[in-house]
Each structure stands twice: as structure tokens, then as C-alpha cells.
Amino acid sequence: xxxxxxxxxxxxxxxxxxxxxxxxxxxxxxxxxxxxxxxxxxxxxxxxxxxxxxxxxxxxxxxxxxxxxxxxxxxxxxxxxxxxxxxxxxxxxxxxxxxxxxxxxxxxxxxxxxxxxxxxxxxxxxxxxxxxxxxxxxxxxxxxxxxxxxxxxxxxxxxxxxxxxxxxxxxxxxxxxxxxxxxxxxxxxxxxxxxxx
Amino acid sequence: xxxxxxxxxxxxxxxxxxxxxxxxxxxxxxxxxxxxxxxxxxxxxxxxxxxxxxxxxxxxxxxxxxxxxxxxxxxxxxxxxxxxxxxxxxxxxxxxxxxxxxxxxxxxxxxxxxxxxxxxxxxxxxxxxxxxxxxxxxxxxxxxxxxxxxxxxxxxxxxxxxxxxxxxxxxxxxxxxxxxxxxxxxxxxxxxxxxxxxxxxxxxxxxxxxxxxxxxxxxxxxxxxxxxxxxxxxxxxxxxxxxxxxxxxxxxxxxxxxxxxxxxxxxxxxxxxxxxxxxxxxxxxxxxxxxxxxxxxxxxxxxxxxxxxxxxxxxxxxxxxxxxxxxxxxxxxxxxxxxxxx
Numbered sequence: 001x002x003x004x005x006x007x008x009x010x011x012x013x014x015x016x017x018x019x020x021x022x023x024x025x026x027x028x029x030x031x032x033x034x035x036x037x038x039x040x041x042x043x044x045x046x047x048x049x050x051x052x053x054x055x056x057x058x059x060x061x062x063x064x065x066x067x068x069x070x071x072x073x074x075x076x077x078x079x080x081x082x083x084x085x086x087x088x089x090x091x092x093x094x095x096x097x098x099x100x101x102x103x104x105x106x107x108x109x110x111x112x113x114x115x116x117x118x119x120x121x122x123x124x125x126x127x128x129x130x131x132x133x134x135x136x137x138x139x140x141x142x143x144x145x146x147x148x149x150x151x152x153x154x155x156x157x158x159x160x161x162x163x164x165x166x167x168x169x170x171x172x173x174x175x176x177x178x179x180x181x182x183x184x185x186x187x188x189x190x191x192x193x194x195x196x197x
Numbered sequence: 198x199x200x201x202x203x204x205x206x207x208x209x210x211x212x213x214x215x216x217x218x219x220x221x222x223x224x225x226x227x228x229x230x231x232x233x234x235x236x237x238x239x240x241x242x243x244x245x246x247x248x249x250x251x252x253x254x255x256x257x258x259x260x261x262x263x264x265x266x267x268x269x270x271x272x273x274x275x276x277x278x279x280x281x282x283x284x285x286x287x288x289x290x291x292x293x294x295x296x297x298x299x300x301x302x303x304x305x306x307x308x309x310x311x312x313x314x315x316x317x318x319x320x321x322x323x324x325x326x327x328x329x330x331x332x333x334x335x336x337x338x339x340x341x342x343x344x345x346x347x348x349x350x351x352x353x354x355x356x357x358x359x360x361x362x363x364x365x366x367x368x369x370x371x372x373x374x375x376x377x378x379x380x381x382x383x384x385x386x387x388x389x390x391x392x393x394x395x396x397x398x399x400x401x402x403x404x405x406x407x408x409x410x411x412x413x414x415x416x417x418x419x420x421x422x423x424x425x426x427x428x429x430x431x432x433x434x435x436x437x438x439x440x441x442x443x444x445x446x447x448x449x450x451x452x453x454x455x456x457x458x459x460x461x462x463x464x465x466x467x468x469x470x471x472x473x474x475x476x477x478x479x480x481x482x483x484x485x486x487x488x489x490x491x492x493x494x495x496x497x498x499x500x501x502x503x504x505x506x507x508x509x510x511x512x513x514x515x516x517x518x519x520x521x522x523x524x525x526x527x528x529x530x531x532x533x534x535x536x537x538x539x
Contacts (some may be wrong), residue, residue: 194232
């Protein structure tokens with residue numbers, strides 16, 4: 001039977017349910033501890049932009065924190081960290097999701113694609129990236145990686161046929177600079193240049 | 198977020214055994230099931246939910262995410278994502294109210310993540326529940342009181358509430374399910390069983406910390422929506438503060454079977470108004486066998502709201518609900534029997 005500590009641990013085997021009651025009676029653990037890479041951690045394999053990474057991480061680590069803090073892929077942004085703003089949008093197994101609400105341990109074996117993986121090795125931008133530049137689809141730029149990841153999925157899903165469809169299916173990405181009209185224009189520019197999946 | 202131990206369930210049997218301490222929605226449940234995570238991870242970050250154990254149901258989904266439509270009705274695997282159900286041609290054509298209730302909820306990203314089983318178990322958005330710095334919340338801390346009742350309660354419920362809790366059920370999908378008399382398939386440590394969806398959520402009854410009739414370890418594996426001549430001429434009307442990506446201020450699920458102008462049968466659910474997914478059989482009874490006129494729709498809406506209790510900030514809700522229901526009924530009337538606009 002594995003030893004349980006107050007640190008986050010990944011419990012193996014069938015010992016799990018039997019120890020639950022004991023654990024419930026234990027003293028209060030610290031609140032809001034940050035994810036760390038030492039002590040009681042587990043080994044997790046994440047496939048990001050086609051590359052496999054073996055990471056030691058605290059079980060509480062989200063995909064967003066793993067990307068930013070451990071893999072130093074800081075394109076995906078932490079806006080609200082509550083699944084409300086869309087700044088952390090990445091693709092997992094080809095679908096747009098919120099990396100701030102996805103635990104890294106639960107994303108093992110899945111394909112994670114981020115803004116950093118869009119451009120070709122020679123630096124040529126993805127049509128959606130280029131369209132955001134051409135159409136001035138941002139001001140401060142903080143929400144832009146999430147907007148672009150969401151916009152690409154929006155086109156792939158077939159939800160970019162009309163302005164109202166684009167606005168509806170992009171509503172999960174907030175832009176506090178309110179670059180919305182330019183974002184719609186960028187998606188309309190890129191949709192014809194992207195191959196439908 | 199507090200530390201937890203994580204276990205990935207290999208199959209449904211193992212999941213129900215590992216989940217023996219999941220409880221009936223209490224925040225202090227020792228074990229929580231992780232499906233889409235959109236509600237759970239959020240509430241763990243907010244320190245509302247504090248499970249010592251997370252049982253990841255990710256690998257369980259195989260075989261429990263199917264969407265099937267047949268003469269008996271619609272069968273939805275509980276692990277189907279909201280987005281998958283929303284875009285399924287059979288759901289859109291045969292059960293528009295189901296597709297619309299999902300499509301009008303959350304954002305595209307969240308709908309890609311959230312399962313429909315998790316959707317009906319999502320927690321209330323009451324800000325006094327979600328923010329643990331508020332001491333009084335009977336849902337979080339039984340016996341501590343209700344902050345919302347004397348605070349900002351514009352978004353709070355007016356139906357099915359009592360002095361212990363006026364929180365609102367946030368699920369749109371649940372409103373459509375309760376209107377269409379769905380049943381819920383469950384799998385638990387003692388085997389499988391089926392219950393009426395209308396009995397999944399417990400009435401407040403002074404005990405808002407107990408939210409469901411699920412037994413510990415039980416997992417929702419599917420929903421069955423019976424076929425009926427009303428499912429095609431159906432719609433979900435959602436009124437909210439923003440055009441998109443917002444919970445309902447008021448919503449209505451309507452499914453209508455008409456003979457000429459006369460209502461043969463109707464199913465009515467109300468959202469944004471109630472403590473739990475809410476069906477109004479009072480309104481249905483008043484319309485059945487009568488012509489669907491604005492006057493009769495209005496009478497039905499007034500009947501639906503007879504038991505409404507307001508608490509200041511939500512004083513506008515009975516009138517908004519009345520208008521929403523009348524509009525939804527008249528709008529449904531303009532649909533052809535196959536759900537298209539006439």
C-alpha cells in the first residue's frame with residue numbers, strides 16, 4: 001500500500017478507496033499552495049506541439065501551468081484562471097478547450113497544440129496569425145493567442161460562415177480592448193485560406 | 198487548491214467502487230468524480246469543493262458517449278460532450294429543444310469539455326456559494342443561514358425555494374430534460390438502475406447541502422428522452438444579460454403537439470427561475486385541449502408562477518418569466534410539426 005502524505009500524490013493500485021475515510025479525518029491541509037515540482041509529485045507525459053515531454057508535477061497542476069511554468073511556453077495566457085475568459089485556449093486532440101480547467105495528469109496521452117506550434121519551422125505564420133496582423137485584430141494582445149486558437153477551431157468546426165455565427169462561436173474569448181470587429185474581419189480573411197479539416 | 202490524490206478509473210465498475218464516498222452533492226464529499234472538469238476544477242480553485250480524492254472518469258467514457266435516436270426516443274450517453282449532442286443531426290431534427298438548450302449554454306470551449314452528465318450536476322452560480330468568505334451559506338455550511346436572501350439576489354430563484362436557500366439551478370439542458378420527461382440511467386456499487394430525471398435533484402426542503410438522490414458511488418451513465426409527437430415542434434428560449442455566453446435570467450423549454458390551433462399536448466420547463474430543473478404541469482394542464490392563443494398562454498404562465506417567492510432583487514422575475522413563456526409558446530406555434538419555421 002502506498003504511503004499517503006498531505007502533499008498531493010498519485011495513489012496507485014486498489015488501496016485508494018479504503019484509505020479515504022482516514023484521510024477525511026486528517027487535519028486541514030494548507031490552502032492555495034502553488035504547484036511545485038518537488039516532493040510527492042508524479043511523472044506525467046505530455047505531448048505538446050508534436051513533442052513528448054516527461055514532467056514531474058504536482059497533481060494540482062493544470063495544463064496551462066504546465067505549459068507556462070514547466071515548459072516555458074508562455075503564449076497561452078492566464079486571464080481569469082476560472083474558465084471564463086478564453087485566454088488559455090489550446091487544442092486538445094484537435095478540439096479547442098480551456099487549459100486552465102484541465103488537469104495535466106488528466107491530459108496524459110492526448111495531443112496538446114498551442115499557439116507556439118502554429119507557425120511553420122521556416123517562420124511562415126498560420127493564415128489566422130497573419131490575418132490577425134493584417135486586420136489589426138488586437139490592441140494589447142493579451143487575449144490574442146487564445147483568440148487565434150479559438151478562431152482556428154471556429155473555422156474547422158464550420159462556424160465561420162457568417163458574422164453572427166463568428167460572434168456567437170467566439171463568445172468564449174473575451175477581449176477587454178474590444179477588438180471584436182477586427183477579430184471577425186481576421187477570421188473572415190483566414191477562413192478561405194485554411195483547409196477545412 | 199488543496200492537495201488531493203488522483204486515480205484514473207479503468208472502467209465503470211472500478212469507478213463506482215473508488216467513488217464510494219461521493220455523497221449527494223455535499224461540498225465536503227471526500228471523493229469527487231472528474232469528467233469534463235469545467236465545474237469541479239473551478240470550484241476546487243475557489244476552495245468550495247475540497248475532495249481528498251479525485252476519480253478521473255476519462256477512460257470510462259468508451260461506450261457511454263453514444264447518441265442514438267430510434268422509435269422509442271433519444272438515448273444519450275452521459276459522457277457525450279455538450280458540443281457533440283448539440284451538433285448531432287438526429288438531436289437537431291427530432292429534439293430541437295435539447296440541441297438548443299446545449300448550444301445556448303456556456304462557450305464553444307466549455308461545450309467541448311463538459312459532459313452532459315456533468316452538466317446536470319453542475320453547482321449553482323450563487324456568488325455567496327462560490328465565495329467562501331461569505332460565512333452564511335446553507336448549501337456550503339448547513340445551518341449557517343442564507344446570505345443571498347438579504348443581499349444582491351437579482352439572479353436568484355423564485356420557484357422551489359425556501360428560507361434556507363434561494364439559489365438557482367444553472368443548467369439549461371436540465372430544463373429541457375425535465376420538460377421532456379427524461380429518465381436517467383445510473384450505475385453504482387450495487388448495480389444499475391433508472392430514475393425519472395425529475396427525481397434526480399432533491400427539493401430544497403431546508404437541506405440545500407443535499408442536492409441529489411444519487412447514492413454514493415453512483416455515476417450517471419445515460420439519459421433517455423421518450424419519443425412523442427411534441428418533441429419536434431419544440432424550442433428553448435433563453436433570455437439573458439448578454440447575447441451569448443451567459444446563464445439564463447429567464448428561459449423556457451417548450452414542446453408542443455398541436456391539432457390545428459388546439460393543444461393536444463404540451464411540455465413546459467422553466468429555467469433561470471427555479472431551485473432545480475423545473476417543469477410546470479400547472480401550465481401544461483391549462484393549455485391542454487385549448488386553442489393556443491396569447492390569452493390562454495398568459496393564463497398558463499400565471500399558473501406556472503403562482504407559487505413564486507421573490508426577495509427584492511429578483512422581484513422582476515415573475516413578470517419576465519411570464520413574458521418569456523408566452524413568447525416561447527407563441528413562437529413554438531409558428532413552427533411546423535417537424536420543428537422548422539413555417
